[in-house]
Amino acid sequence: MKSLIYGLIAVLVISVRSVVAQTLTDGIYMGKNQLCGGIGYSYDSWKFYWEGTFRRENFNIGTVSTQMVVPMATYGISQRLNVMAMLPYVRTHATAGTLRGMQGFQDATVGLKFRPISLRPASGLAFDWSVVGAASIPTTNYVADFLPLSIGFQSKTAQLRTILHLRLKQGWFVTGQAGYIARSNVKIDREAYYTDRQHRTNMVDMPNVADYTARLGYMKSEFILEGFMEKMTTLGGTDIRKNDMPFLSNRMNFTKVGAMVTLRPRAWKGFGLTASAGTTLAGRNVGESTTFGGSILYLTHHAIRH
Numbered sequence: 001m002k003s004l005i006y007g008l009i010a011v012l013v014i015s016v017r018s019v020v021a022q023t024l025t026d027g028i029y030m031g032k033n034q035l036c037g038g039i040g041y042s043y044d045s046w047k048f049y050w051e052g053t054f055r056r057e058n059f060n061i062g063t064v065s066t067q068m069v070v071p072m073a074t075y076g077i078s079q080r081l082n083v084m085a086m087l088p089y090v091r092t093h094a095t096a097g098t099l100r101g102m103q104g105f106q107d108a109t110v111g112l113k114f115r116p117i118s119l120r121p122a123s124g125l126a127f128d129w130s131v132v133g134a135a136s137i138p139t140t141n142y143v144a145d146f147l148p149l150s151i152g153f154q155s156k157t158a159q160l161r162t163i164l165h166l167r168l169k170q171g172w173f174v175t176g177q178a179g180y181i182a183r184s185n186v187k188i189d190r191e192a193y194y195t196d197r198q199h200r201t202n203m204v205d206m207p208n209v210a211d212y213t214a215r216l217g218y219m220k221s222e223f224i225l226e227g228f229m230e231k232m233t234t235l236g237g238t239d240i241r242k243n244d245m246p247f248l249s250n251r252m253n254f255t256k257v258g259a260m261v262t263l264r265p266r267a268w269k270g271f272g273l274t275a276s277a278g279t280t281l282a283g284r285n286v287g288e289s290t291t292f293g294g295s296i297l298y299l300t301h302h303a304i305r306h
Helices: 002-019
Strands: 035-046 048-051 054-057 064-076 081-086 089-094 103-105 107-119 126-138 157-167 172-183 208-220 223-235 253-263 271-284 290-299
Touching (some): 107 157
Antiparallel strands (some): 035 064, 048 054, 064 081, 064 089, 089 103, 126 157, 172 208, 208 223, 223 253, 271 290
């Protein structure tokens, strides 16, 4: 069940990254007045999950899956400043038990990615430092207190990130990012709840989140190949109680690895494709999930820019 929490945070933090070509965590930029729009899809599923640090399965829910469709757009205000927006549509499902999945639009996210330092010391070499600011807000009145089958947390968020990107002459590149996500409290439809103690309120204090990503890849004008490792740590919260359902404020930590390919041959006249896959190596109160994703993109000017 805990994995549901993963299915929610991951939906926003992992799956979105996996289905679009440019994200809030990479070193890719659109050029000035360049527009990239597209739609992505991801499928995330888990059977085993961590209840605290104990790995287990639950025959009352079977395999839990999360599907997500993500319309997105990125616009280059300049070569150093891009604006991005996305709005996921999420559907959840469990193969066993009586709990029914949910579906609907989740949280709209808008972000700015700015590159204050961009060094080109020699031909083919590049070093960039970027900072990112973004915010998200729920767009529908979906029920958050229904893990592991809710489609989101109903929490407004603000995030700040720093990104370092180094590209070598031969086309190899490495990118590292660190982010901090502040989350607002959430109002639920019950007047009391229990975590590690009794709470006589309908307001849930949501812990903030830190996440980190490392990417190693190879880039040419018409494609990008990359592998990544992602780690997320919830800064507070409690573990799932034994044989209980997950809760919004649970501690949710995971380490995930994966790979992604982006194709934009010139013959496709601005269209591009991405495909990705990832798996969870370790976690706490999350699902041991596997994620597959892909997207179709269109760029008003055909280029890949780092």
